[in-house]
Amino acid sequence: MENELESIRGNRVLIFAPHNDDEILAAGGLIQRYVESDVPVKVAVLTNGDGQIRRPPFLPFLRADFVKLGYRRQNETLEAMDYLGLSEDDVEFFGYPDRGLSQMWTNHWGKNQLYYSKYTKTDHSPYDNSYTEEAPYCGSAVAEDVKKLMLEFEPDLVYLPHPNDSHPDHWATNGFVLYGLERLKSEGYEQFDDVTMLSYLVHSLKFPWPRGQFLEASLTEPANLKELDTEWVDVPLDFRERLHKLRAIGKYRTQNQLMRKYLASFARANELFGVVPSLSLNHSTKYEGTPNLSRDFIMNEDEDESFLSYLNPKRRSRIATLRRYPDMKSVTLIRNTSTLKLAIEFFNRYRAGNEIQVTLKPFSPGKDGGQTGESHAFRFRKRKLYHERSEIEKGNGYNFESGKKSYRLSIPVEKIDDPDKLILSITLARRGVPFARSANRLVKIR
Secondary structure (H helix, E strand, O other), X not given: OEXXXXXXXXXXXXXXXXXXXXXXHHHHHHHHHHHHOOOOEEEEXXXXXXXXXXXXXXXXXXXXXXXXXXXXXXHHHHHHHHHHOOOHHHEXXXXXXXXXXXXXXXXXXXXXXXXXXXXXXXXXXXXOOOOOOOOEOOHHHHHHHHHHHHXXXXXXXXXXXXOOOOOHHHHHHHHHHHHHHHHHHHOOOHHHOOOEEEEEOOOEOOEOOOOOOOOOOOOOOOHHHOOOOOEEEEEEOOHHHHHHHHHHHOOOHHHHXXXXXXHHOOOOOEEEEEEOOOEEOEOOOOOOOOOOOOOOOOOOOOOOOEEEEXXXXXXXXXXXXXXXXXXXXXXXXXXXOOEEEEEEEEOOOOXXXXXXXXXXXXXXXXXXXXXXOOOEEEEEEOOEEEEOOEEEOOEOOEEEEEOOOEEEEEEEHHHHOOOOEEEEEEEEEEOOEEEEEOOOEEEEOO
């Protein structure tokens, strides 16, 4: 872990938050520092946290109640930001569905397959102040909003959730921000080539620990992520910054009623951010130094094949073991001239009742003319492979098989636009309900 680096010194800072309060938990101390240094800061909140109503099960859940809650949580964000020195103009509310972002990232990408929220009872944003009016509930719309805001604000420093955050909305927000930035780069916007990305963690095993108000304690790197390739940046906060952060956290009254002890745990003597590298498939057969499994490395493959392997976001899951679910141990990717080959190793035995979904977001420079590109979802279920909703037979470059503790998938690169880069993620589910996810990782294919 390193102390404060040049990486936190931005000229224009953009903070993406999945829900109202994540912006303050992640960077409430640094927001104060940027404001006092006259550094422009913009906060983008992707959902309004409108799925958090608690009431007895015999009472009905009405659409108006959830929308009212969404507006209330917006006001709490504005109140907290005002306390730290930001104005209403410095905050954008995207208005997408709480607890729906991961489904929009994986299964509801296009505008012809909208996600329906059981809370707001709609497939479009019901809020009159959304960044895009009546924004459709689909992944491509979120990606367009991310791109549009980045083009308008032109940040050189972006804060986003860590790809290993265990909350589905945080996991997906990381993917959307990463996708939006890479899409702009692939479309030729050179001003985004040197943007710094700093990831923050909110949901993880025993993080923060201990729980409660401990202004003198420090956030420490989560033990279950130590084997991975994140480089952690430790940013000390003075006592005034900690106290103001704690008071700003108190402005989120709806959440403090539910989890005050947990929220107060983020007002510590420091803030912690991660630098997550992109991965790369190289064509060289030489590797200088000792291979690190959590980074890209080269094996002695044929000259026309490139190879990488990286570890799963967490260690063996206790829940997965007890329920006899497979949990991912590592992911391997190989590309030759015509095929992309994926291998997943599991801690536990893979069983036929489980589902594997591989989500690929390819980038091909200049191809899409400024529009969001394709998203490819390959689902392996009951020993059959589906691309989106169409069954795929073996042959013509496709191959797939499952072993006791492994899964293999081969895809023709022409079927995924023969990209230069892609974002890869893997979701494990049973009866349509996800129980494990790999991180969204950017992979340079060539």
